[in-house]
Amino acid sequence: MMAIIGAFISLVGALFFLLSGIGLIRMPDAFNRMQAGTKATTLGSILFLIGIGLQKPDYLGRTIILVIFIVLTNPVSSNALARAAHGYRKHIGAKMVPDALAEANALAEANALAETNALAAADKMTVDVRVQDVAGKEAAHVD
Amino acid sequence: MADAVFTLASIVAVLGLLLASLRFALGPGAIDRIVALDAMTIIATSLIVAFALFAGRRIYVDVGLVYGLVGFVGVVALARYLEGGL
Numbered sequence: 001m002m003a004i005i006g007a008f009i010s011l012v013g014a015l016f017f018l019l020s021g022i023g024l025i026r027m028p029d030a031f032n033r034m035q036a037g038t039k040a041t042t043l044g045s046i047l048f049l050i051g052i053g054l055q056k057p058d059y060l061g062r063t064i065i066l067v068i069f070i071v072l073t074n075p076v077s078s079n080a081l082a083r084a085a086h087g088y089r090k091h092i093g094a095k096m097v098p099d100a101l102a103e104a105n106a107l108a109e110a111n112a113l114a115e116t117n118a119l120a121a122a123d124k125m126t127v128d129v130r131v132q133d134v135a136g137k138e139a140a141h142v143d
Numbered sequence: 144m145a146d147a148v149f150t151l152a153s154i155v156a157v158l159g160l161l162l163a164s165l166r167f168a169l170g171p172g173a174i175d176r177i178v179a180l181d182a183m184t185i186i187a188t189s190l191i192v193a194f195a196l197f198a199g200r201r202i203y204v205d206v207g208l209v210y211g212l213v214g215f216v217g218v219v220a221l222a223r224y225l226e227g228g229l
Contacts, residue, residue: 007148010193014155017186021162024182030174037163037182048156048189052196055145062204063192066211070185073215077181080222085174087226092172 006054013047016040029094030085038078045070153193160186177221184214 023036049067053060085092086101096102160183167179188211195203 003145004148007145007152010149011152011155013189014152014159017156017159017189018162019159020182020186021159021166024163024166024179030172030178033166033175033178037178041182041185044156044159045185045189048152049192051149051152052192055149056196058201059192059195059204062201062208066188066192066204066208069208069211070188073211074181074185077215077218077222080219080226081174081178081181084177084222084225088172088174092174 002057003055006051008051009054010048010051013044013049013051016044016047020044030088030092031082031094031096034078034081034085038074038081042070042074149193149196153190153197156186156190156193160190173225177218177225180221181214181218184211184218188214 017040020036020040023040024033027033027036046067049063049070053063083101089096089099163179163182163186167176167183170176170179188207191207191210192204195201195207
């Protein structure tokens with residue numbers, strides 16, 4: 001009885017795998033494909049592996065470890081992929097109207113630029129002061 | 144009954160893997176290929192554990208665990224490389 005329930009749970013997980021494959025083929029750009037290829041495979045692997053564990057209770061501990069590992073790591077790799085895709089957003093051709101990461105990056109860049117300018121201005125001032133000092137000493141020496 | 148349903152489930156999962164590999168072959172950019180590679184890694188991990196059930200050998204579950212770990216590290220390394228941080 002448990003084996004049949006586990007087999008049907010595995011079948012539902014495999015259907016999520018199939019949906020993820022169809023989404024990877026049919027979605028229009030890389031961000032939408034990421035949506036299909038990451039979330040659906042996470043749910044599908046949870047169901048598939050738990051189904052295998054229900055069919056064979058010897059494997060249940062290892063499959064639960066594997067499920068926990070996939071649930072922890074798949075969002076991390078998805079986040080890294082999304083950050084990488086954001087750098088190529090002009091080539092991808094995706095419409096990104098509220099683009100919070102680009103705004104944050106622009107703000108950080110402007111802050112860094114202002115800081116460098118302030119540092120450069122401070123450097124220039126000290127250099128000017130030194131030049132004046134040297135000039136004054138040389139003038140004194142000539143006298 | 145359970146064996147037949149589980150065989151059907153494995154065939155459906157292989158179909159998903161084939162569709163993802165089609166995107167891996169077609170994908171217009173590198174980022175599409177890496178997204179497809181991520182999905183293929185997860186599906187292949189599950190299929191290795193299914194193969195452990197078919198073959199009746201417990202060691203393949205550990206193989207699936209290690210394959211999932213290596214695939215995660217590979218995908219994150221490729222994504223960081225495309226981002227320019229590596």
